[in-house]
């Protein structure tokens with residue numbers, strides 16, 4: 001072959017081709033449609049018959065051996081590539097799997113639902129009211145007159161519309177529920193929801209959650225209140241918990257009592273968390289004031305009731321033994337994940353989280 005060197009030289013280039021692409025180029029160069037050997041075969045017709053036969057045989061032999069060399073090298077390269085792939089794409093089946101991230105409900109949501117569960121089992125139903133509330137529902141209807149010190153005590157957030165506040169407690173839902181019942185008996189509701197006060201420290205955040213409770217019927221007494229709330233405390237915190245009621249004051253209940261439960265940290269012995277008293281306050285409550293019953297459309301000479309209100313955060317702090325409430329609202333997943341350990345959503349697990 002004129003400008004191509006010997007057959008031996010061609011075969012050598014083929015054997016040295018490093019990739020299938022390179023090999024393809026060599027194939028085109030020699031035996032492709034415009035390859036050198038192909039071109040020369042096209043020229044054969046121009047030669048004298050004798051010469052044509054001799055040259056034809058020679059070209060055919062070249063072509064055959066180039067094709068054979070190409071096939072051989074192709075097989076080698078495919079094989080090489082497969083082996084390289086085996087090394088690179090090796091799967092280590094002994095590597096431990098990646099654990100899927102399991103989402104869980106926010107601790108405060110779980111506490112709220114747990115409280116709801118307890119009261120739903122006791123025959124209460126759920127009630128809701130607006131977070132932007134009228135001053136009438138938030139204060140006046142609850143027997144808190146405009147100049148009452150309780151309004152300062154509760155440091156309200158007011159909105160631009162006169163007469164409206166961000167509700168400072170869930171107690172306005174007492175009035176709304178009684179109105180919705182239109183005199184029917186019994187009224188037996190709990191009202192979970194967001195509430196707002198100008199407070200901000202380790203144990204108070206400006207937006208927090210309460211669960212209100214209200215029972216109105218004939219012959220309801222303080223004993224129904226203490227009985228119901230003691231059952232609730234045992235359901236929430238376990239049978240080992242003790243409760244006590246201390247007299248207190250709220251404009252919308254008379255008499256008013258606050259309920260304490262034994263401190264989860266020291267179990268009543270006295271520690272930093274309970275300020276050495278052995279008790280932690282968890283709710284305010286009392287016998288519904290006659291004025292409040294009237295504002296709800298009920299006749300206080302016929303019916304009586306009890307009401308209570310508790311902060312969900314306070315209860316969560318007790319259950320989980322927290323001393324800074326704000327962490328629960330920063331929603332750092334790394335922190336919230338720490339509530340996952342040993343804390344299922346079942347009542348048993350929930351109680352055992354006190355241990």
Ligand code: PHE
Pocket residue numbers: 168169170171250253284285286307308309310
């Ligand atoms: N609303 C009161 C508070 O926010 C709690 C309460 C509710 C007290 C119902 C008595 C009866 O502190």
